[in-house]
Amino acid sequence: MTQLFCEQCGLPIPAAESACRSCTQEELDEYRVVREYLRMNPNSNAMQIANATGISVSRILRYIKNGSLTMVNDGPNRRNR
Template sequence: MSQICSQCGHPIPLHESSGPTCMQCELDEYRIVRNYLRSHPNSNAMQIANATGISISNILRYIKSGSLTMVDNDRRRPGR
């Protein structure tokens, strides 16, 4: 028994969330975002999307899943 991949429309096994082609594309996109952030660590989702061409929804999904983490860069001194 199988289900349909929500990204590509091809049949996939029930325990998978996407097809093998989509999974490779996801991994490739994640690597692009990760590499961009290594060079531009203070970028926000919009800047990443504009620079890489990867959708904001995918970037936010990486954050939500824990694949990427957000850092609070608030540089205010204590007591200010």
């Protein structure tokens, strides 16, 4: 049987997981910070969020990629439908 390791810190983890409990909790806490920031600043981009929260751009982009966050465009080029 192959031992699996946390993608973030390298600790051994159960087969059904991709991260250890500690890293999973840290990611959940950071996600909540990002969501709250976006609630208060809805037109922010990933760099602005990272600068304001201290959470890495790569982690913010991961939230977008996995569907946890959705970016909307309210800029001047947005089409009315």
